[in-house]
Amino acid sequence: MTDMLSPGATIGILGGGQLGRMLSVAASRLGFRTHIYEPSANPPAGHVADQVTTAAYDDLTALRAFAASVDVVTYEFENIPAEALDALDAIRPIRPNRRALAVSQDRILEKDFLTGLGLTVAPYAAVQTLDDLHAAITRIGTPAILKTTRLGYDGKGQARLRSPEDATTAHASMMGAPSVLEGFIDFSHEVSVIAARGLDGSVACYDPGENVHKDGILSTTTVPSRLSPSQRTDAVLLAARILNALDYVGVMGVELFVTRQGLIVNEIAPRVHNSGHWTQNGCAVDQFEQHIRAVAGWPLGDGSRHADVVMENLIGDDVLRVPAIARERNAALHLYGKAEARPGRKMGHVNRITRGIA
Numbered sequence: 375m376t377d378m379l380s381p382g383a384t385i386g387i388l389g390g391g392q393l394g395r396m397l398s399v400a401a402s403r404l405g406f407r408t409h410i411y412e413p414s415a416n417p418p419a420g421h422v423a424d425q426v427t428t429a430a431y432d433d434l435t436a437l438r439a440f441a442a443s444v445d446v447v448t449y450e451f452e453n454i455p456a457e458a459l460d461a462l463d464a465i466r467p468i469r470p471n472r473r474a475l476a477v478s479q480d481r482i483l484e485k486d487f488l489t490g491l492g493l494t495v496a497p498y499a500a501v502q503t504l505d506d507l508h509a510a511i512t513r514i515g516t517p518a519i520l521k522t523t524r525l526g527y528d529g530k531g532q533a534r535l536r537s538p539e540d541a542t543t544a545h546a547s548m549m550g551a552p553s554v555l556e557g558f559i560d561f562s563h564e565v566s567v568i569a570a571r572g573l574d575g576s577v578a579c580y581d582p583g584e585n586v587h588k589d590g591i592l593s594t595t596t597v598p599s600r601l602s603p604s605q606r607t608d609a610v611l612l613a614a615r616i617l618n619a620l621d622y623v624g625v626m627g628v629e630l631f632v633t634r635q636g637l638i639v640n641e642i643a644p645r646v647h648n649s650g651h652w653t654q655n656g657c658a659v660d661q662f663e664q665h666i667r668a669v670a671g672w673p674l675g676d677g678s679r680h681a682d683v684v685m686e687n688l689i690g691d692d693v694l695r696v697p698a699i700a701r702e703r704n705a706a707l708h709l710y711g712k713a714e715a716r717p718g719r720k721m722g723h724v725n726r727i728t729r730g731i732a
């Protein structure tokens with residue numbers, strides 16, 4: 375393929391957190407250089423990158439200089455302002471593309487898009503005023519979850535409504551931000567598909583993992599999941615449809631609720647995903663290398679699973695267990711180089727290989 379970036383080319387990554395860090399490591403394994411763009415000082419990805427630009431997302435001069443110094447621009451988080459993207463994509467390709475970003479930045483656009491593909495999402499209604507919320511509750515019922523339309527992550531920007539009486543408190547907690555009411559899905563479990571699409575349009579999906587959240591934050595991912603073979607097929611086919619519809623290039627995380635009525639799409643993330651970290655120790659080519667391959671125009675790598683793995687996130691004080699985990703057999707530690715262990719902060723993860731598969 376003529377569009378393949380050669381080793382020695384530079385991948386620009388917007389965002390310097392742990393995902394950017396692991397992308398940067400994967401890129402360097404393939405001989406690429408990386409340049410991180412991150413507003414805050416001393417980002418985890420900066421420790422393992424060739425270059426770091428410390429500047430805000432509204433600093434158009436810094437953005438243009440960054441774009442001019444790289445061969446392709448990718449990102450580790452989806453909340454990049456549109457003006458920043460305008461400045462960048464005048465100079466270099468952005469992969470995954472802007473439509474994928476726009477759709478996933480806004481929970482209502484996202485649900486409209488998914489519904490338009492014929493996929494099932496939770497019942498939903500846009501909410502701005504308290505009256506909107508009452509009307510939405512009349513239609514959708516309770517229990518339900520009110521979420522800010524934009525900028526939510528790790529369960530932040532969400533309020534649960536057990537009964538209609540919770541409306542006032544829930545509405546106040548949105549602090550005026552546009553929001554969406556979602557019917558509460560009585561799922562048996564949660565899974566996600568980590569899917570990749572190359573520049574040539576080929577798609578490869580990892581085996582779906584089963585996710586357990588605590589306090590809205592991912593706690594563990596287990597492969598294999600409890601999906602039946604036909605559910606697994608449904609899951610990867612629907613993920614592939616999403617990627618094709620967006621003409622997507624790169625890795626995407628597709629979060630699903632498993633119910634008796636079938637699979638319901640919770641949300642999509644246009645980037646490598648926490649629930650795909652198990653691939654680092656369960657596959658020949660992990661999600662980070664797969665993403666770099668895709669955005670660099672390389673053929674997708676072999677993502678078939680060669681082990682059963684349980685990924686556990688190390689959040690806040692969990693990091694105090696590192697000395698004990700370091701002594702475990704069949705456990706691979708991945709630490710993010712963050713100095714301070716605040717509650718709810720992702721400090722690292724451990725992949726425990728529970729069984730090898732020949």
Ligand SMILES: Nc1ncnc2c1ncn2[C@@H]1O[C@H](COP(=O)(O)OP(=O)(O)O)[C@@H](O)[C@H]1O
Nearest residue numbers: 496519526527528529530556557558559587590
């Ligand atoms: N409509 C829903 N029904 C049931 N559980 C939900 C619903 N929406 C979210 N949750 C729970 O909250 C978690 C976080 O919500 P999510 O919408 O994925 O937000 P975030 O952007 O913070 O990941 C989900 O993984 C799921 O466990």
Ligand SMILES: [Mg+2]
Nearest residue numbers: 528629640641
């Ligand atoms: Mg989520």
